[in-house]
Amino acid sequence: MTNGTDGIQSLVFTGFASLDAARFLLLRVVDPPAARASLGRLVEHGLRFGKGTREDRWHTALQIAFSADGLRTLGVTEDVLQTFERPFVEGIETEHRKRVLGDEGDNAPEHWAWRQRDLHAVLFVYAKGPELDAYTEATAARLAGWQVVRMLDTVTLDANREHFGFHDGIAQPKLALATDDGPASPPDALPLGEFVLGHRDLADQPAPTAADAGEATRQDGSYLVLRQLQEDVPAFWQDIRRRAGPDEQHAVWLAAKMMGRWPNGMPLAPGPVGPQPELPPGGTLPNGGELAYGADPQGLGCPRGAHVRRANPRDALGSEENVKRHRILRRGRCYGLPAPASVFPAGVTVTARAGTGALEDDRGLLFACLCADLSRQFELIQQTWLNNPKHDGLFDEVDPIASGQAITADERRYTIPEAPVRCRLHAVPFTVRVRGGAYLFLPGKAALSRLAEG
Numbered sequence: 001m002t003n004g005t006d007g008i009q010s011l012v013f014t015g016f017a018s019l020d021a022a023r024f025l026l027l028r029v030v031d032p033p034a035a036r037a038s039l040g041r042l043v044e045h046g047l048r049f050g051k052g053t054r055e056d057r058w059h060t061a062l063q064i065a066f067s068a069d070g071l072r073t074l075g076v077t078e079d080v081l082q083t084f085e086r087p088f089v090e091g092i093e094t095e096h097r098k099r100v101l102g103d104e105g106d107n108a109p110e111h112w113a114w115r116q117r118d119l120h121a122v123l124f125v126y127a128k129g130p131e132l133d134a135y136t137e138a139t140a141a142r143l144a145g146w147q148v149v150r151m152l153d154t155v156t157l158d159a160n161r162e163h164f165g166f167h168d169g170i171a172q173p174k175l176a177l178a179t180d181d182g183p184a185s186p187p188d189a190l191p192l193g194e195f196v197l198g199h200r201d202l203a204d205q206p207a208p209t210a211a212d213a214g215e216a217t218r219q220d221g222s223y224l225v226l227r228q229l230q231e232d233v234p235a236f237w238q239d240i241r242r243r244a245g246p247d248e249q250h251a252v253w254l255a256a257k258m259m260g261r262w263p264n265g266m267p268l269a270p271g272p273v274g275p276q277p278e279l280p281p282g283g284t285l286p287n288g289g290e291l292a293y294g295a296d297p298q299g300l301g302c303p304r305g306a307h308v309r310r311a312n313p314r315d316a317l318g319s320e321e322n323v324k325r326h327r328i329l330r331r332g333r334c335y336g337l338p339a340p341a342s343v344f345p346a347g348v349t350v351t352a353r354a355g356t357g358a359l360e361d362d363r364g365l366l367f368a369c370l371c372a373d374l375s376r377q378f379e380l381i382q383q384t385w386l387n388n389p390k391h392d393g394l395f396d397e398v399d400p401i402a403s404g405q406a407i408t409a410d411e412r413r414y415t416i417p418e419a420p421v422r423c424r425l426h427a428v429p430f431t432v433r434v435r436g437g438a439y440l441f442l443p444g445k446a447a448l449s450r451l452a453e454g
């Protein structure tokens with residue numbers, strides 16, 4: 001076990017926001033010895049490791065993650081592979097996993113645009129806007145032994161919006177990183193082991209526990225979930241605007257009550273329909289963007305079923321300590337051109353700053369998250385909090401944004417508690433659809449070098 005961070009891929013510490021263009025390359029190994037050799041060259045040049053102190057000066061960055069099949073193809077033996085967590089080894093598409101994630105109906109893998117079985121690895125390519133095309137080309141030319149099976153282009157939207165028009169990427173777990181001379185970690189910071197294997201976690205264990213054949217391969221690595229989540233923006237706003245009637249302010253209020261924050265990221269407060277509050281002077285969110293629900297058990301401000309409150313209930317479920325064990329580091333990017341302005345109510349604007357490739361009239365989120373335990377962290381959030389009708393005292397509704405499709409849209413309800421009478425929405429349409437997904441592993445530097453050496 002180690003406390004060092006230099007051998008960890010930088011995606012654990014940063015979403016590379018200063019590199020506003022990105023493309024995710026889905027790769028297959030076609031010639032293992034050649035693929036290992038080119039991987040070795042990437043480790044030496046291109047892949048970023050550690051918590052960069054001069055990250056804003058980077059012009060490009062690469063990160064790489066592998067499926068279990070990818071590790072196998074590069075020579076990782078079965079006894080080592082079996083020391084990885086079961087969901088990773090089995091992949092995202094088993095019958096059990098489909099039920100856990102709600103990948104049923106329209107979300108079922110047979111309808112996906114790409115599947116885990118098509119790929120062995122994903123190379124995340126980041127650059128400053130105009131440099132991305134040339135950098136992708138130069139990188140692809142260095143990938144002897146690999147075939148690029150698909151490129152997922154991304155887009156950066158202005159003001160950190162996602163396609164429905166909400167400020168995304170606000171709440172992230174803070175990491176407690178031990179440094180001798182640096183500032184002390186904030187009191188609510190989580191130990192690195194919650195996200196990176198081989199480091200101490202909240203249970204004070206190196207995660208996972210035992211020393212074994214796979215320890216060196218897992219050391220400094222993190223599980224990475226990649227899901228292409230298509231957002232039907234016209235359908236989302238059409239439904240909300242129909243419910244709200246001609247009052248556009250009401251439409252924005254309804255959508256905010258479903259998401260759990262105002263489009264500009266401001267927290268919700270109890271009270272009747274009203275306008276979106278302005279950001280404080282300087283544009284920073286109050287309390288650093290942190291939220292608390294303990295004083296609002298009924299959800300009169302942020303409803304108990306809202307996406308943000310379900311995805312991280314914080315102090316709402318009794319034990320904050322317990323909730324902390326189910327955090328994820330979100331590192332996704334948007335894809336596709338923004339929907340036309342006429343789709344949005346007044347006050348919600350989505351425009352693109354940097355985009356790549358031939359973007360179709362198809363948009364959404366390339367959801368990516370990192371964790372040390374797929375079942376305890378990502379799957380628990382999706383299954384027990386987003387998809388569960390019996391969550392936090394609710395009994396017949398699911399996440400209105402990102403639930404799975406184990407129920408039909410006709411059965412999808414949503415409650416906005418209000419005094420004296422709650423507002424109840426029926427037949428909330430599914431406007432997020434899964435279009436691809438994989439469980440991957442983002443190895444540390446030493447493990448990558450060993451992989452490259454075969």
Ligand code: HEM
Pocket residue numbers: 162164166167168169170171172229230231259261291307308309311312328364365367378381382386401402432
């Ligand atoms: C297209 C689908 C999705 C959209 C549009 C979406 C949008 C958002 C937005 C606007 C926020 C608030 C901003 C922030 O705190 O960063 C948020 C927060 C969050 N979302 Fe999602 N999300 C989606 C899917 C998911 C999924 C599938 C998961 C996990 C399984 C997830 C987990 C989270 C978490 C953990 C937070 C932070 C909550 C907090 O700590 O307060 N989201 N999401």
